[in-house]
Amino acid sequence: MQQLVTIFGGSGFVGRYIAQRMAKAGWRVRVAVRRPNEAHFVRMYGAVGQVEPVFANIRDDRSVEAALMGADAVVNCVGILAEAGKNRFDAVQTEGAERIARIAAGMGLRRMVQLSAIGADAESESDYARTKALGEGAVMRHMPEAVILRPSIVFGPEDQFFNRFAAMARIGPVLPVVGAETRFQPVYVDDVAAAAEAALQGKAAPGIYELGGPEIATFRELMQQMLREIRRRALIVAVPFAVARFMGAGFDLLQTITFGLFRNTVLTADQVRNLAHDNVASGDLPGFEALGIEPTSMDAVLEDYLWRFRPSGQYAQIKESARNLRT
Template sequence: MTTSEGNLAGKLVVLVGGSGFFGAHVAQELLSRGARLRVVCRNPKKAFRLKPLANLGQIQFVRADLTDRAVLPAVVADADAVVNLVGAFGGDLDAVHVHGPAALAKAAGEAGAEAFVHISALGCDAESEVDYARTKAAGEAAVLAAFPKATILRPSIIFGSDDNFITMFARLISRLPVLPVFGPDAKLQPVFVDDAAHAVANALTNPGKHGGKTYDVAGPEVITMGELNRRIAKAQGRKPLFADLPDAVSGMIATCTGWLPGAPISSDQWKLLKAGNVAGKGPGLKELGVAPRPLSLFLDRWMVAYRKHGRFSDKRGLA
């Protein structure tokens, strides 16, 4: 059973990078526990959709860039807790994943924040040749050096009805009769977005228990890329032809075309996919008081919109 380890009534939580998909769900969970939110992002207008979730005076929006160290003390002023959700796959990743989070953690500590949650990534590796994985690992070390009682969360691929992962495959499968599958045997352990958000909130409400620890945030089942595509197709009531690409072909396509705009997969994405995205043997959602829910619990309902005749394709609805 998933449990809430306490509420955050009246606490000021600074949510850095809170305008995105995961940030919106974290915000909703924190607001439901009574927290006051300061949502920080480069374009606050993207976060205005969170306004209806809050009571009057419960949420504010601040324009700031994580890589601008000069503004960070003001960003975290009077904060009881700070969450860093910022991440990127391109650009200056050392600035975004390492130096920025370290400066934010330092500012949070100096401001007297009781808790700091840093969102890293499952599979991060300080020795990786992929900049994303390398800088994510370096960022963890930098944050802990600046804020030793920070909680590090390493989420797997996060899924939800409004994500850019399941919905991307759903659109492709609904439109194409033949679909290539890169890395069909690559293993994933996707986690439901609200379970991941619950983990963030639990870490914040009990920093004495979770501070200074690192958790893998992953779902309850390991599936392959090939299986994922076929599950989505089945939930849509479709039977496309899946062309499982050998690793050599996938790697060649990623190397030769990955740098082009709109390419199906980049070289770095292919390397990360091939390495897999599965939790290790350390603490995970269970230790954070969260019972993760499987994709199968939601997929049939979410795929109704992608069926040939929508909900009218389900004969059971006509009985």
């Protein structure tokens, strides 16, 4: 009989790659999301009926219980980068993770993968990092055999990092960057999914894994690499943290006084606090090596999805070849 995995947030950026891998591995996949009508695309990841989107709200016990009914394993990919409405950091990343682990343990599930982040720290001044760490602790209390994955910034075709800044470079000559010298260790989304698959298949020891790619680069260097890929020039302007804190607080206030009519997707005060710290693997915890996975470099992937931001789009390489022939 096929095993069943429930993936909370399975239609999101990382979750959809985990769903694809588990379907390919022969598992039945239940994609638990708040809006299943917007997640029908996940059905194409497997045979008819193998991958199914279902409704789930991780803030509600009954909803989580229904999504876990009959499952053999669970993955929690739900997380937020900014608060809005009822989706607060504590409610989603701490209480939501605890709820999933508690109910899964009560149902007798033994395998759980919790998606966290490098920099998770219960003592952090950042609410994002603090609640990620508290969520980890809650999961381990209920599911001591769980696997916690802490990736650095994740890149891939649907990312909100390189795609966002490439779009900005396409419409303007200036690229403002907060934390220009902050270091990152970007990790390819399918490598994170491969780590989750290894854990679900019982090929990973319980505990925390820090997942970083093969390259470490500053925010400025990442923007320079992105600009080279899209064949554009832009002035990278380092925004001082004092200015960024003022900007983040201002945008947060605007969201509050408009009762959410303006949603702050630009820059939050909490994001500024996060950007003040490097986002690289500490070296004190196991990583891809312990899972037998060789991480993918940015050079091998970025061109595959950033080409659309080039001035000539898909024809850029043809034009470059033509110029080389003329010379």
